[in-house]
Amino acid sequence: MFPKVPDYHKPNRPLVPNGLGVIYVLASITYLFLLHGFGLAEFEASSSVSPALTLAVCILVGGFMGLLDDWMDLRWRYKVFFPLIAAIPLVTLATRLGLRTSITMPLLGAVDFDVYYYFLILPLIVTVAANTVNQLGGLNGLETICPSIVMMGIMVISGENLILLVVPLIVWLVLATLNFQGKIFVGNTGSFAVGMTLAAFAIISDLKSSLLISILPYIVNSALILLSYFLYGTKARVTFDGEKLHSNHVRSLVTLVTRNRPLTERQAMMAISLLTAASTSAAVVFQMIFL
Secondary structure, eight states: OOOEEEOTTSTTOOEEEOOTHHHHHHHHHHHHHHHHHTTSSOOOTTOSSOHHHHHHHHHHHHHHHHHHHHHHOOOHHHHTTTHHHHHHHHHHHHHHHTOOOEEEETTTEEEEOTTHIIIIIHHHHHHHHHHHHHHSOSSTTHHHHHHHHHHHHHHHTSGGGGGGGHHHHHHHHHHHHHHHTTSOOOHHHHHHHHHHHHHHHHHHTTOHHHHHHHTHHHHHHHHHHHHHHHHHOOOOOOEEOSSOEEBSSOSSHHHHHHBTSOBOHHHHHHHHHHHHHHHHHHHHHHHHHHO
16 A cells, blocks of 8 residues: 665664655645644634634645655755745734744744744744754654653643644554564654644744754764765765664764664664754753743
């Protein structure tokens, strides 16, 4: 039913079904449509926009963008701008609900961007979150467990908006379990959709600062990849000897943790997951103390 791709970090490279992130997309938007239909997530009765429908549209855009990438292997110069489409309903929601136009930053405090928040900062947050989440993968469990950690972290501090992600989180955790076991891949469909979920939910819940702190490992990974590409014209690569992964350079987060330190796939994945857990915990503490 789903196309199969090789698992390059397993002996004999077994074929694994890819693209099962579409299940997350379909389950999430169905749930959000039902929330809207029964009026269970309309927190602003006077508003003409719906948080549930807005989040559903963003997940659809992310899933479609990932599906195109899975089918056509789009170049980054094209797909990096796709998330801007999802920023349109978020801008509408932010303006109608009168969300804060300021972002609180460590050491700097609250910085008010005024009207530029809607047309510059908000689209930038969506673009960065969606693309950086998509770039961190390649190991079983990595592209699913790390987003699960971030999702749970921002749900804890989201108040009544938590209801929006109850079913999406459950479905994603099921996929994460299967992905960790090496039975499925969520593909770009799943990684773009969940990245868009995190960005849209953080904006809807006014948790921009917490999101940016939570995804710091993702941002570091993308920065390493881009620097390597533009400075050296090379991509990050790890060597698999049949048991462990190792690298002799630092061009991504995966190559950073395995540089001159051979690790099994699960050990490398757990090391990066712990970094994500640490950044997400810092974001939760930051939100509770300073906001």
